[in-house]
Amino acid sequence: MVNKEQTFEFPTQDGRMCNLINVTGPREPSRGPVLLVHGAGVRANIFRPPNSTNFVNALLDHGYDVWLENWRASIDLPPCEWTLDEAALYDHPAAVNKVVEITGAKTIKAVVHCQGSTSFMLSAIAGLVPQVETIVSNAVSLHPQVSWISRQKGRFAVPVLGKFTPYLNPQWGKQAQGFVPRALRGLVRLTHHECDNDVCRFSSFTYGTGFPVLWRHENLSSETHDWIGQEFANVPLSFFRQMARCLDKGHLVSDMAGLPASSVADKPRTGARIAFIAGEMNDCFKWQSQQASFDWFDRYRPNFHSLHVLGGYGHLDIFIGKNADRDTFPILISELDAPS
Numbered sequence: 001m002v003n004k005e006q007t008f009e010f011p012t013q014d015g016r017m018c019n020l021i022n023v024t025g026p027r028e029p030s031r032g033p034v035l036l037v038h039g040a041g042v043r044a045n046i047f048r049p050p051n052s053t054n055f056v057n058a059l060l061d062h063g064y065d066v067w068l069e070n071w072r073a074s075i076d077l078p079p080c081e082w083t084l085d086e087a088a089l090y091d092h093p094a095a096v097n098k099v100v101e102i103t104g105a106k107t108i109k110a111v112v113h114c115q116g117s118t119s120f121m122l123s124a125i126a127g128l129v130p131q132v133e134t135i136v137s138n139a140v141s142l143h144p145q146v147s148w149i150s151r152q153k154g155r156f157a158v159p160v161l162g163k164f165t166p167y168l169n170p171q172w173g174k175q176a177q178g179f180v181p182r183a184l185r186g187l188v189r190l191t192h193h194e195c196d197n198d199v200c201r202f203s204s205f206t207y208g209t210g211f212p213v214l215w216r217h218e219n220l221s222s223e224t225h226d227w228i229g230q231e232f233a234n235v236p237l238s239f240f241r242q243m244a245r246c247l248d249k250g251h252l253v254s255d256m257a258g259l260p261a262s263s264v265a266d267k268p269r270t271g272a273r274i275a276f277i278a279g280e281m282n283d284c285f286k287w288q289s290q291q292a293s294f295d296w297f298d299r300y301r302p303n304f305h306s307l308h309v310l311g312g313y314g315h316l317d318i319f320i321g322k323n324a325d326r327d328t329f330p331i332l333i334s335e336l337d338a339p340s
């Protein structure tokens with residue numbers, strides 16, 4: 001299937017430019033807009049791995065109007081030392097407004113992954129994206145939980161690294177210039193022997209503790225494993241610092257006006273139905289992260305939201321796995337289709 005795409009830039013309230021990619025297939029959409037929000041240190045393209053049916057094509061086949069958001073964490077945009085707060089306040093509300101403005105739809109749906117999910121959920125609970133009626137959230141939302149060893153890494157390594165570099169970049173696995181990138185590449189080569197893809201190994205070093213962290217190797221085709229080598233780059237330590245504070249509290253915390261200081265202090269200001277998705281073998285965020293957020297939302301509106309813990313899957317392979325079209329997409333799409 002040959003898709004067409006059109007890019008729409010949008011300004012954020014604090015003066016950055018982000019963009020939306022509207023992907024269309026050969027047929028006119030028969031369903032409404034779905035916004036896909038990528039995670040940290042990647043870009044909108046992460047939903048389009050070289051699998052025979054990727055998530056974007058599955059949504060198009062099903063009739064959805066697909067919108068990919070490049071928010072400030074995107075490696076397609078100039079690097080910046082972003083926080084989840086900035087994305088929640090400035091990027092996602094502007095992206096949702098732009099989709100609504102262009103399409104004329106009154107409501108939209110969203111599929112949000114990892115730090116696209118945490119930041120989008122902050123927007124939602126603060127009442128900043130009222131047009132979103134359904135959210136499918138993968139990996140983590142309001143209650144991040146990681147392994148003990150990842151927690152120690154965040155607690156002790158991030159402050160030290162922050163003295164030397166504002167960013168980590170999995171591309172350093174391939175090409176490292178300067179003392180810090182070279183030293184980290186050396187450390188990764190010393191400690192990671194799980195595959196021969198330097199970006200894959202460096203991403204595992206960056207995002208947790210595991211071999212690998214972000215997928216199960218057995219779930220990826222060799223083409224997709226090669227492809228990730230171009231899809232991961234800068235992620236700022238400013239994000240890891242905020243995440244460390246959130247992990248200390250057990251839920252997201254913010255320090256910008258317009259967002260609740262504690263994400264769980266008050267009733268959520270969103271009427272959206274939320275489907276929480278987690279890979280049972282996720283080595284980046286534990287699947288219990290999503291259980292905790294589901295439980296919290298369920299308390300406010302029982303039997304409305306849903307939780308799916310998917311066996312055999314990890315973090316990003318939920319979207320880029322070679323059998324995801326058979327194993328996970330039907331679950332994600334049926335949650336999008338369900339009435340809100």
Ligand SMILES: [Zn+2]
Binds near residue numbers: 195
């Ligand atoms: Zn690998």
